[in-house]
Amino acid sequence: xxxxxxxxxxxxxxxxxxxxxxxxxxxxxxxxxxxxxxxxxxxxxxxxxxxxxxxxxxxxxxxxxxxxxxxxxxxxxxxxxxxxxxxxxxxxxxxxxxxxxxxxxxxxxxxxxxxxxxxxxxxxxxxxxxxxxxxxxxxxxxxxxxxxxxxxxxxxxxxxxxxxxxxxxxxxxxxxxxxxxxxxxxxxxxxxxxxxxxxxxxxxxxxxxxxxxxxxxxxxxxxxxxxxxxxxxxxxxxxxxxxxxxxxxxxxxxxxxxxxxxxxxxxxxxxxxxxxxxxxxxxxxxxxxxxxxxxxxxxxxxxxxxxxxxxxxxxxxxxxxxxxxxxxxxxxxxxxxxxxxxxxxxxxxxxxxxxxxxxxxxxxxxxxxxxxxxxxxxxxxxxx
Amino acid sequence: xxxxxxxxxxxxxxxxxxxxxxxxxxxxxxxxxxxxxxxxxxxxxxxxxxxxxxxxxxxxxxxxxxxxxxxxxxxxxxxxxxxxxxxxxxxxxxxxxxxxxxxxxxxxxxxxxxxxxxxxxxxxxxxxxxxxxxxxxxxxxxxxxxxxxxxxxxxxxxxxxxxxxxxxxxxxxxxxxxxxxxxxxxxxxxxxxxxxxxxxxxxxxxxxxxxxxxxxxxxxxxxxxxxxxxxxxxxxxxxxxxxxxxxxxxxxxxxxxxxxxxxxxxxxxxx
Ligand code: SF4
Numbered sequence: 001x002x003x004x005x006x007x008x009x010x011x012x013x014x015x016x017x018x019x020x021x022x023x024x025x026x027x028x029x030x031x032x033x034x035x036x037x038x039x040x041x042x043x044x045x046x047x048x049x050x051x052x053x054x055x056x057x058x059x060x061x062x063x064x065x066x067x068x069x070x071x072x073x074x075x076x077x078x079x080x081x082x083x084x085x086x087x088x089x090x091x092x093x094x095x096x097x098x099x100x101x102x103x104x105x106x107x108x109x110x111x112x113x114x115x116x117x118x119x120x121x122x123x124x125x126x127x128x129x130x131x132x133x134x135x136x137x138x139x140x141x142x143x144x145x146x147x148x149x150x151x152x153x154x155x156x157x158x159x160x161x162x163x164x165x166x167x168x169x170x171x172x173x174x175x176x177x178x179x180x181x182x183x184x185x186x187x188x189x190x191x192x193x194x195x196x197x198x199x200x201x202x203x204x205x206x207x208x209x210x211x212x213x214x215x216x217x218x219x220x221x222x223x224x225x226x227x228x229x230x231x232x233x234x235x236x237x238x239x240x241x242x243x244x245x246x247x248x249x250x251x252x253x254x255x256x257x258x259x260x261x262x263x264x265x266x267x268x269x270x271x272x273x274x275x276x277x278x279x280x281x282x283x284x285x286x287x288x289x290x291x292x293x294x295x296x297x298x299x300x301x302x303x304x305x306x307x308x309x310x311x312x313x314x315x316x317x318x319x320x321x322x323x324x325x326x327x328x329x330x331x332x333x334x335x336x337x338x339x340x341x342x343x344x345x346x347x348x349x350x351x352x353x354x355x356x357x358x359x360x361x362x363x364x365x366x367x368x369x370x371x372x373x374x375x376x377x378x379x380x381x382x383x384x
Numbered sequence: 385x386x387x388x389x390x391x392x393x394x395x396x397x398x399x400x401x402x403x404x405x406x407x408x409x410x411x412x413x414x415x416x417x418x419x420x421x422x423x424x425x426x427x428x429x430x431x432x433x434x435x436x437x438x439x440x441x442x443x444x445x446x447x448x449x450x451x452x453x454x455x456x457x458x459x460x461x462x463x464x465x466x467x468x469x470x471x472x473x474x475x476x477x478x479x480x481x482x483x484x485x486x487x488x489x490x491x492x493x494x495x496x497x498x499x500x501x502x503x504x505x506x507x508x509x510x511x512x513x514x515x516x517x518x519x520x521x522x523x524x525x526x527x528x529x530x531x532x533x534x535x536x537x538x539x540x541x542x543x544x545x546x547x548x549x550x551x552x553x554x555x556x557x558x559x560x561x562x563x564x565x566x567x568x569x570x571x572x573x574x575x576x577x578x579x580x581x582x583x584x585x586x587x588x589x590x591x592x593x594x595x596x597x598x599x600x601x602x603x604x605x606x607x608x609x610x611x612x613x614x615x616x617x618x619x620x621x622x623x624x625x626x627x628x629x630x631x632x633x634x635x636x637x638x639x640x641x642x643x644x645x646x647x648x649x650x651x652x653x654x655x
Contacts, residue, residue: 017512053514053613055633262596269622273508286514288628289621332635339410339634339642342619343598349417384410384634384641 026240026276030210040144044118051116052286057295057328060119060148061112062310063105065136067095067302070125072152073189074177078249078311079125081370082301090368097303097369102132104304104320106139111324113144121173121297123150128160134167142168149173150214153200154193161203171210173242174200179230201239214242218258222267231275241277243268247311247347253357259347280310281344291341294331305371308337311346313360313370314377330374333383355381394462394567399469401551401649407559410643414554418600418644420591421470430473430587437495437586438477442655446475446544449655453545457651463570466649471546472584472591474650480539484578484607485519488616492582493627496618500625503589510621513629515614523578523607523616526561530574531606537572537654538579545652547576547584549591552647553600556639557615557632560605560647567649576648577606578616585618585625592620600646617645 035042048058068082080086084094100108112120120140127133128151137147149164153174164172174197178184181194204211213234221227234241245265246258269289271277280296283289292309294316299307304320307313308331316334317327332338336345336352345352359380363372371377396402398416403409425433427450435443450473458464481487489511497509513519525531537543552560552575564575581604585591592599604616615632618625632640 017510053611053631053633055613055631055635055638262594262598266595266622269624270506273624283512283621286512288512288619288626288630329635333638335410339644340601340640341642341644342601342621343417348598351415351417384638 034146038143038146040113041118041146044113044116047116048118049286056116057332058117058119059292059295059328060121060297061108061117062121062123062150062297062299063100063136064123064125064299064301065100065127065133066124066130067099068125069129070152071129071154071190072126072193075187075189078247081313081368083125087368095302095369098320099302100300100304100320102135102139105136108300108319108324109140109145111319113141115325115328117145119146119148121148121150126152126154128155134163137164137167137169142170146170151175151200152188152193153197154190156196156200156204158203158206161200161207161209164204165207165209169209171212172200172204173212173214174204175214175216176230177216179226179233183226201237211239212242213239214244216244216246217260217264217268218246219260219264222260222264222271231271231277234277235275238276241275243277243279244310245279245344245347247344248353249311249313249346249357249360262348265344265348289342291344293337293345294328294334298328298331301371305373306331307371309346312356313372314356315371315374316378317374331378334378335382335384337378339384392462393465395465395468395551397465397468399466399548399551400553401555401563403555403559403563407563408556408641409559410554410641414643416553417598418553418646419594419597420549420599422594422597423590424470424472424588427473430584431475433499433589434475434583434587437499438583440475441477441542443475445655446542449544449653450475450546453651453653457546463573463651466548466551466651469548469550471548472588473544473546474580474583474587475544476538476542476579476583478538478540478542481535481579483521484525484535485521485523488523488578488582489519492578496582496585496625496627499586500589504593504623504625507593507623507625509625509627511627514631515611515629519616519629522610524610525577526564526575526606526608528568529561529564529577529606530568531577534574534577534606534650534652535579537652541654543652544655545572545580545650547580547648547650549576549581549584549602549648550600550646551649552605554641554643554645555647556641557603557605557645557647558639560603561608572653573649573651575606576602576604576650578604580650580652581618581648589625592618592625593623594620598644601642601644603645603647605647606650 067084068079147169148171150173177187184194245260294308304318305315316331359377500509601619616629
């Protein structure tokens with residue numbers, strides 16, 4: 001299995017890799033593949049490379065749909081405060097804010113295309129619970145953008161796999177929290193979740209989709225036998241392993257013991273050379289590994305608020321109210337979010353974590369609805 | 385006299401270059417989230433390592449010259465605070481470098497790589513350029529940076545000195561260069577560039593590696609790329625060491641001003 005970072009052999013390790021050579025074989029293969037299947041995507045990737053030296057960004061837009069409805073109830077989930085079931089418990093009613101509709105998503109897809117963005121992740125909760133999912137995929141346009149489906153795999157059977165691939169879907173991202181079935185099922189509060197997830201990999205591959213195994217790492221897990229077994233499975237099945245790190249936010253707030261240390265993160269960076277394992281901070285597309293707020297993944301909340309990192313609850317603007325471009329530009333000028341930095345600010349920078357959590361706590365005293373709007377959160381930081 | 389010293393104070397008590405409201409920095413006062421300097425080798429050990437990879441001429445004389453240089457810095461009321469920051473020694477044999485990029489790409493990086501991977505056999509050294517080209521004929525001394533004078537002196541004599549990697553932490557690269565206008569009257573001081581930073585890394589291969597802290601990105605701003613959008617730097621990636629020639633553009637019209645990026649100053653002497 002090829003490593004997710006290209007490393008020259010020791011003898012040659014001082015030799016300079018050009019931007020193209022710094023792509024992994026896998027990135028290179030996928031790029032060539034797109035030129036035939038999705039010429040518009042290929043063109044956007046090429047443009048991104050051309051403009052990268054001018055500071056161009058091409059983040060993924062991660063769409064949280066269907067009020068984050070989910071069939072599971074995971075221990076580490078940071079999505080719970082956004083879910084209707086949680087809001088009903090707290091307020092007796094669902095989120096009254098206007099929700100994004102298909103027309104909003106069509107407009108967003110067009111804006112994203114104009115800006116040269118080429119990836120949408122559809123997530124929830126569990127995205128497959130949304131009855132309008134097919135219409136959503138169509139308005140996003142799977143031939144202009146790579147459509148990546150985030151799922152716990154429970155309902156992703158053979159039929160769904162064929163349906164997704166047939167619609168032009170690109171990749172299925174399936175979560176597995178432990179190689180041990182009992183542990184995974186207990187973590188997810190769902191019996192049979194592990195077996196269904198394993199089946200989801202099989203059917204997705206058979207249907208011709210790219211697949212990826214997503215797993216959440218808590219402190220010290222990277223050093224365990226269980227994690228080694230998970231890596232072995234991925235290696236045998238040729239499935240890239242995407243690792244997310246537990247953060248001191250959402251339901252993990254107050255669970256400091258879950259939060260990864262630099263030692264965990266360094267061990268992962270070390271494994272990247274040996275296995276097809278990566279985080280969203282792994283060097284890719286000719287960029288060094290770094291925190292990717294605004295530049296890498298922006299979450300689009302149900303009501304259109306854009307959150308510059310999957311683990312934050314602070315917005316940089318609302319896409320139903322102003323152009324996406326203005327929101328991203330504003331985010332890039334924010335002192336915490338734009339400038340280059342290596343560490344994960346929401347996981348490792350205690351000044352930022354305090355700012356984030358205090359701002360969220362203050363906001364939640366006034367209203368139960370997240371994320372915190374720009375004016376009350378990130379606007380309080382300076383700009384560069 | 386005290387007032388005069390205060391007025392012309394160049395470095396604060398941590399050895400950080402005071403921006404005096406003129407230069408573009410990430411903050412007015414760093415909080416040093418990005419740190420260096422765990423278990424750095426003593427000068428002698430660092431020089432021995434440099435010798436192992438670069439065969440130093442007259443090693444003992446170099447060590448004596450370093451000691452003398454250190455005393456001189458401590459006795460100079462205007463610059464002595466620089467010694468309150470982290471410093472790493474370097475020794476470079478007399479050499480005439482007419483193409484900095486070529487020298488870096490073909491000779492220096494190989495030595496940095498070897499010294500680093502000998503020290504950390506499990507780790508990698510990687511060099512990447514965000515461009516389809518190479519560094520040959522692409523790097524030139526930055527204007528007023530003192531790097532040209534440094535290279536001139538090196539072409540005539542063996543040189544040793546100290547690299548102060550965090551003096552210009554949080555400065556934009558343009559401001560790292562600009563602030564040299566006020567310093568270029570100080571003899572034998574330059575904005576740090578590839579030759580002495582690479583040599584310092586050979587002597588102290590663990591400079592950027594820490595179990596607990598993230599380290600700054602070491603900009604080599606003593607030299608400028610012919611494409612003004614690109615800069616060269618050394619950085620860590622976990623327990624790995626990397627050289628990057630990468631874009632300093634935050635957006636089309638704005639350059640990085642990063643808490644993590646750091647320019648250095650080098651103080652040197654012929655020996
Ligand atoms: S703060 Fe952390 S999780 Fe968020 S984008 Fe940065 S690295 Fe990723």
